Amino acid sequence: MTTKVLGAATVAMALTTPTALAVEYKVEYKKDNSSNPSLWDVPEKRNVLTQITVTSERPASFTLANGLQVVVIPDHRTPIVTQMIWYKVGSADDAPGKSGLAHFFEHLMFKGTAKHPPGEFSRTVLRVGGKQNAITSMDYTSYFQRVPREQLARMMELEADRMTGLILKDENVLSERDVVLEEFNKSVANNPDRRFTEQIRAALYLNHPYGRPNLGWRQELEKLDREDALAFYKRFYAPNNAILIIAGDVDPKEIRPMVEKNFGDIPAQPAIPAKRVRPQEPTPAAPRTVTLSDPRVEQPTWRRSYLVPSSSTAAAGESPALDVLAQVMGGGTNSYLYRVLVIDKQLAISTGASYHGTSLDPSQFMISATPKPGVHFVEIEDAIDKVIADLAQNPARAEDLERVKTQLIAQAIYAQDDQVMLAVLYGRGLTTGLSVDDIRSWPDSIRAVTAEQVRKAAQGWLDKKRSVTGYLIKESAPKCEEKRS
């Protein structure tokens, strides 16, 4: 995903507070650091993002006559409210030849309306001490503000106004395109690891638009213009394509009239289909490999992605089994991969596995490893294949299963501490085909996963034909013999 503002300066990037000295140093070495999680071009790197509260109340939810769905998550600890509007359109909905448009358009949503000139929205948020930003992923685009609770009505007015009232001028659009091209330079062009991720994704998806990068292919991105943006806006920005989430110190009863007042008169866009249908993947037939070499790679990385079902496309129980499998295989020092590759065989420096369940269409299961100096990829790959074969043949040990499930479920409780996280969890889930109940029952579905289901998930989905194996290497080492046939 990408965001409107990467305000966090890189010196200050490492800071959890602005008071610490620049470049503090904290790295989690027990999991694979081959890719900065924030740069992964997919919605959920961390399982915590698929979690949801266990014990808290069911959020209030209602739908306006024009189709706008509203979810209210009360949290009364601090007099703050978070407003997030989620549009059911993302990079995977960009038309062929227009890759990057959903994200580019997200930037343009800050360019002002007839009622509220450019900059007014941002200044209003800042005046009250608030924060705002936006996120574009493959499946959704989301805008949020976080403000003192008495500012909610004003935020809602501004957000409703720009759902249809945006005014775009060539000069704004073109200078913002330069900004987005710099975002591309920063996040992709300057970063071999991110390019590696893009290439793997492009090789994994033969037909589905998930194969295109979230920020777009550069040659298409640099041609996007005002007309493209306006056509996109008219087509996708409407109440019947949006979900409004209000989390914080609010009374759900007060929200409905406020939403009616601000959004109620915006007409639905009848051309928007109830369900998004995108080109789907054929049955995978051949394992693929990708080798990206770049002179800046000082530490090689091995990675593999499998095409697997998402929460929305999986059969019952399959998606939570994949969550558990990822954690058993790659979560921490007690995971199978770490034990075998780092401790026992001493081939790798770090290992990881992750599954991204929250996705409208089939998703990815990723495995990664950082080889020790002098170790060839082929050794890494053989060892990982043996771990996978083991997990596909033998049920996971009961103690491993229990530990992993406890951790996953505990994340749902930790999430209750953070209203923004809750709002994000609901927004992600609801824009990728899940219901409020699906999201709420996630911990129960984890609890119900059996060792046999985990074994079956490994056996059924971690099939090499479904996969792309990637090698990130330094360019000056031609023929990194590690490449495996």
Added chain:
Amino acid sequence: MTYSFTRRAVLGGASLAIATLGSAPLFAATRIQRLVSPGGIEAWFVQDATVPLIAMEYAFAGGATQDPTDKPGVGHMVASLLDEGAGDLDFETFHERLDRRAIKLSFTSRHDQFRGSLRMLKDNKDEAFDLLRMALTSPHFDAPDVERIRAAVLANLRRDSTNPSTLANRKFLEVAFDDHPYARQAGGTVESVPKIDVADLKDYVRRVIAKDTLKIAVVGDVDPETLARLLDKTFGSLPAKAELTQVADVIAVKAPQCVFIPLDVPQTVVTFGGAGVRRSEPDFMAAYVVNQILGGGGLSSRLFREVREKRGLAYSVHETLLWMDHSAVFVGNTGTRADRASETVEEVEKQVRRMAEEGPTEQELDNAKSYLKGSQMLALDTSSNLARALLQYQLDKLPIDYIEKHSALVDAVTLEDARKAAQRLWGQGLLTVMVGRSPLAATRSTTTPSPTTPPPAAAQPGDAPSAATPATPN
């Protein structure tokens, strides 16, 4: 971006600002207690049972400044190894115990502090604090574990070695702080990390992990008596006194200077900055406010408007005040395509110079104060964020009721104060580090005044900064 960024965007940049919570005494942030255990361990504490969690943040003084001069990264290695086997548990068992109860335990070596963070579900508090006690009082540093973590540290350093942002930030610190410990890499270097041995790690723990410099903040669902008992059990047996190497106060940076590091990347990365204002100085609050105006978060700082909105030069441009125990800097970052790098640096310099000469407008000052007063509440919303803020107030030597005083301190900043602070901060020009392939920048010699960075004389008020019409804020 993933949620980790969202979180930063939403909650970041607010450790100092404090909410005006005086009128809302029900909120957790206003119920801060100073708790002193029977064993004399002190903590700032907020009891809050809304969520069944406990979050603790704590710090020992010293941090990376206590690394041996020729071995930067010792504190960082210690931070990475304390949970790799301790007490009677080997590393696998230790992690198994943490994971089995979803206890989140971590350590960080910052320049001035060795910090730790502990989060747990409330029912697991005895186990969590016991594991922390073992980590702090009897870490193993067994050779295979040290080598395993050393390899991971080195892999990360190798990755960073071609990351333009990392290179720019490192060079900035090196030039700004010269031979002071702040110039050293807290995470170590590819040269230093292989030299660190077990004796270094043990010595660091012996010297730094002690009671007299310990500061603690706790937020969560635990009663004070139970917490006091846990604190005594966890920290009570630590040595009474740390043996810290003295660190000198230092004034950062001899600006203006421009340093160029060649690297074949499409986007040139720029880090810029200069001497800041320390937390204890009378000018601090004014400096904090003007930094918000020049380069603060949100979407309307001067740099954001001029560099990004008007000119489309960069995606990210940001500048902030950073204060340490023995110094302070302001520092900013941006990135731009190679052929516009000089233009971007010039624009940043122009804005900085203009702010130094003219100061902010009344309206800008008013907006920034309004932001800083309002934003604090947003930083205190989760248990961990509140605990981090309470720890920071202690490290900054602020009173326990600082939350209630903050708004008045912000309000007291006058336009004249702001102008003086801007002149002090930005009147000397910038130390600028550029990493990229810009051919123009490449012609500049390292660490000498550059064509686009005027020598000090040229940066004095009176030299018209530019012909551009000053932007009317708001």
